[in-house]
Amino acid sequence: MSSNKNSRRKFLKNTAVASSLFIVPRHVLGGDGFIAPSDKVNVAGVGLHGQGQADVSRTAASKYANIVALCDAHPNANGSIAIRNKFPDAEFYIDYREMIDKNNDIDAVIVTTPDHTHANIAEFAMLRNKHVYVQKPLTHNVKEARYLTLLAKKQKVVTQMGNQGSSNPDQKLIQKWIKDGKIGKVDSVDGWTNRPVWPQGVNISKPDSSKKPEGMDWDLWVGPEKNNGYIPGLHAFDWRGYWDYGTGSLGDMGCHLMDVPIKALGLYDPYSVEASISRQPYVRSYTPADVSNSAVPASSIVTYRFNPSKLNDSKVKFTWMDGGLRPSQPDQIKEDIGLGGILIYGEKGIISCNDYGTRAKLYINGELVEKGQFDGIPENSFNHYSSWVEAMVDGYGSVKHKNLNSGFDVAGPISEVVLLGNVAVRSGLLKRSPRSNVYIGRKRLDYDSKNMVITNFDQANQFLTREYRKGWELNI
Secondary structure (H helix, E strand, C coil): CCHHHHHHHHHHHHHHHHCHHHCCCHHHHHCCCCCCHHHCEEEEEECCCCHHHHHHHHHHCCCCEEEEEEECCCCCCHHHHHHHHHCCCCEEECCHHHHHHHCCCCCEEEECCCHHHHHHHHHHHHCCCCEEEEECCCCCCHHHHHHHHHHHHHHCCCEEEECHHHHCHHHHHHHHHHHCCCCCCEEEEEEECCCCCCCCCCCCCCCCHHHCCCCCCHHHHHCCCCCCCCCCCCCCCHHHHECCCCCHHHHHHHHHHCHHHHHHHCCCCEEEEEEEECCCCEEECCEECCCCCCECCCCEEEEEEECCCCCCCCCEEEEEEECCCCCCCCCCCCCCCCCCEEEEEECCEEEEECHHHCCCEEEECCEEEEECCCCCCCCCHHHHHHHHHHHHHHCCCCHHHHCCCCCHHHHHHHHHHHHHHHHHHHHCCCECCCCCCCECCCCCEEEECCCCEECCCHHHHHHHCCCCCCCCCCCC
16 A cells, blocks of 8 residues: 555554544444445556456455556557446556556556566556556566566565466465375476467568557557567467567466466476477478567477475476377376366376366375365455455555465566576577578576576577567666
């Protein structure tokens, strides 16, 4: 909350203690369940399409939240119009910078924009002491994730990343199974997804400003990336398949799926990563399609290796698969493993779960011996949004703040691990020369996680960060 609101609340509390005989209870003035405006969090939403609508609406479902401002670079889009109609009293802006600087009522900002602008918007808000909720992945690259983690701590703001499954109580159950030694030491984990469900492994469209939607601020949408003119087909969803804007299938689903084993096994310290990626399809004999390196490959396998942790006293190999690839069916599990999920292999058994930590199951000797309670995401999203709002009400450092399941102190390191995989994928696209068939980066990359450096292939380090357009640089 803002310092003025905190001061006002502290004054009211102290006055109530000193003069309790003269204070009329608030519920008498406003009725049962009444919450004074001073006890609510004023929230603004940036990015109003699809998931943006959901993020704003689910946050507003908290009795402590008040939506005061909305922002989108494309004001005439259906999603923007729909959410503005739902919250007609909220002020609308096109530029998030204008919104945050002009609307002094804003306490917190929700960021649901393409991956490449997450860090810029979150930084702008946090530097102005606004709490933030940022969709997954937290950022576009590894160094941005580390930066936002440190900035949130420095600014003492309450944060949450939009991976709702992190608040799933069944994750605690999986962690308990590991802690209790139900499957013994773990040395390998598989994770997979059916993504992409958007164009991927194909060339980006050529710029055509004549096709830009009316009223859209394309320069603002592009943000830190070069603006070469409006590119059809990116907005509002298909940007995910291009490195300049998105982070592919791994970025999209990694923070949902990998969240489970990272927390349960303490997998925060990868010492290497390597990728196997799909080659371009051949349009005729000996002639592969000419697809730019700006496109995310259609499918990939990424292998991480982790040092032992306090939660698991052995090295772990984590294998990620996307684009329709999936692990072999384990002998211990009779039912089909599905389109996406996690398999944790131990000495004594296997733990499995689906996206968001749902359908958690414990197998011992080929028998299902215990399972979680959730088969999907409930309507309240495991209270992921409301817990963020209530943590803001109680303040930075409060018990509710410390109990958040995806504050940046947790979400930042998880995003670093996830996005490190993309460093290996992108390195795998590097050739000795443009006309060469020799790929120089298709190797195991040794990683110094403390210093965020690939130690055995310097060209890979460029993918730990990005080049920023002038005026859009971060204070990293």
